[in-house]
Amino acid sequence: MNSRERFLTACRNIPSDRPPIWVMRQAGRYLPEYRKLKNRYTFLEMVKNPDIASKITIQPMKRFPLDAAIIFSDILVIPEAMGVPYAFLNKGGITMTQAIDTEKKIASLSTCEIAYKLKYVTRAIRQTKSELGSDKALLGFSGSPWTLASYMVEGGSSKNFVKIKKMLYSRPNLFDSLLSKITRAVIDYLHALVEAGVDAVQIFDSWAGVLSEYNYWDASAKYIAQIIQEFKGKIPIILYPKGANSWIKLLKKTNADVIGLDWTVSIARFYDDLGGRYAVQGNLDPALLNTEPSIVKKETLRIINEFGQRGGHIFNLGHGIYPDAKVGCMAALADTVVTYAG
Numbered sequence: 001m002n003s004r005e006r007f008l009t010a011c012r013n014i015p016s017d018r019p020p021i022w023v024m025r026q027a028g029r030y031l032p033e034y035r036k037l038k039n040r041y042t043f044l045e046m047v048k049n050p051d052i053a054s055k056i057t058i059q060p061m062k063r064f065p066l067d068a069a070i071i072f073s074d075i076l077v078i079p080e081a082m083g084v085p086y087a088f089l090n091k092g093g094i095t096m097t098q099a100i101d102t103e104k105k106i107a108s109l110s111t112c113e114i115a116y117k118l119k120y121v122t123r124a125i126r127q128t129k130s131e132l133g134s135d136k137a138l139l140g141f142s143g144s145p146w147t148l149a150s151y152m153v154e155g156g157s158s159k160n161f162v163k164i165k166k167m168l169y170s171r172p173n174l175f176d177s178l179l180s181k182i183t184r185a186v187i188d189y190l191h192a193l194v195e196a197g198v199d200a201v202q203i204f205d206s207w208a209g210v211l212s213e214y215n216y217w218d219a220s221a222k223y224i225a226q227i228i229q230e231f232k233g234k235i236p237i238i239l240y241p242k243g244a245n246s247w248i249k250l251l252k253k254t255n256a257d258v259i260g261l262d263w264t265v266s267i268a269r270f271y272d273d274l275g276g277r278y279a280v281q282g283n284l285d286p287a288l289l290n291t292e293p294s295i296v297k298k299e300t301l302r303i304i305n306e307f308g309q310r311g312g313h314i315f316n317l318g319h320g321i322y323p324d325a326k327v328g329c330m331a332a333l334a335d336t337v338v339t340y341a342g
Contacts, residue, residue: 002135003067004199011200011236011257013279013312018340019304020067021315022139023060023330024240029323030289030330033059043088047074050123057128061136063327064334068137068199071128073121075143075204078185079152081117082109086156099155101163106178111185115192122196129197137200139238140193144205145182145227146220153178161210168219175219183223187230194235202238202260203227209243217250225254238281242319248273263318268306271313279312284333286317289325293332300336 001009007020029035034056037046046052056072076086076094085097100106115122121140129138151157153164167175190201203224211219221241228237232255240260241251251259252274259278261270263285271280284303288296300315307313315337321330 004135004137007068007137007314008199008236010312010314011238011279013257013277015309015311017342018337019307019313019315020137021334021337022066022068022070022137023333024070024317024320030321030325030327031059031063032327043074047072047077048120050120050127053120053124054127054131057124057138058131060330061132064331065338066136066334068139069128069132070139070141070202071121071125071193071198073124073141075141075148075206076151077118077121078114078142078182078189079148081114081189082111082182082185084109084152086151089156093157094151095156096151099163100149100152100178101155101167103174103177106174106181109178109181111181111188114185114188118189118192122192125193125196125198138198139200139202140190140196140198141202141204142186142190142227144203144208144220145179145186145223146208146211147204147206148182148186149175149178150207150210152182161207165210168215172218179219179223183226186227190227190231194231198235200236200238200258201231202240203256205239205241205244208241211244213247213250216244216247217253221250221254224256228255238314240281245270252278258312258314260316261318266306267303267313268308268310271307271310276311279314281314281316283316283318286319286322286325289317289321289329289333291326291329293326293328296329296332297336300333301340304337304340 010020053072057069061069150164236257238258239256245261245265258281260281261283263283267283
């Protein structure tokens with residue numbers, strides 16, 4: 001069984017000798033080869049250049065024995081394709097060119113030719129697939145409609161999400177018109193990624209945790225379920241609902257193939273609470289990669305041994321890798337999983 005087969009087997013919730021491994025936000029400032037490129041190009045220039053995006057995607061695959069890569073891109077390419085460009089602030093955070101907070105602005109958003117506008121992503125995927133070969137898996141990804149809408153309505157990064165929540169509570173019809181429009185754009189985009197050759201897709205519901213269990217379905221999960229329904233049985237869909245791992249019934253209702261969890265939850269208990277019907281992904285605390293290799297090895301083995309002989313487990317971090325993570329710690333993580341003997 002090669003790496004790609006191992007990854008797809010895990011997505012189907014089938015036990016294997018060891019979990020396949022990939023790491024969220026594989027590219028980053030922790031790799032010196034990435035930093036060299038970052039000194040020459042802006043982040044958006046790298047995202048929009050298929051040659052560079054492909055090169056960055058493959059960088060960690062050359063260093064570490066990972067089973068799958070995730071294409072180097074950004075969740076906000078979809079709002080940009082809909083007519084809302086974005087930029088990174090010097091002191092951190094994101095700003096959009098406008099806040100989409102009125103009926104007129106929502107009506108002006110375009111869902112036409114999403115795949116064409118984002119062809120630089122599909123070109124990067126095809127190039128990366130060619131270089132990776134058939135024995136490694138490649139993932140595409142998208143932000144969830146709720147997460148994308150949060151940036152769009154807030155006009156960028158937010159600490160309290162007051163604007164988007166105000167729309168959700170006081171103007172539910174307007175909120176639904178925006179989320180429905182974003183959902184159509186996400187579906188079109190993911191179709192393009194699948195056609196380009198990705199082996200699985202991850203939906204990042206990065207701001208799920210700012211909602212409550214009471215409104216998570218209506219504000220986010222029902223739109224994710226629509227996306228998953230479009231691809232069910234065609235390609236594995238991984239849902240990462242940050243901060244929402246306790247809302248088991250709602251997560252099951254989305255019908256995702258794999259559900260990712262952060263490091264605050266027991267991965268074995270989470271799998272059992274899902275009824276054993278879904279594969280799971282996670283869940284090493286990314287801060288451990290800033291410690292020492294011996295500590296990373298110990299905690300990695302703890303997670304694998306805790307999960308035991310249950311069905312599908314894709315080993316991953318509980319969130320994206322930090323920019324100042326140690327390369328030696330990342331190597332220890334990957335080597336520990338790959339050499340696991342039970």
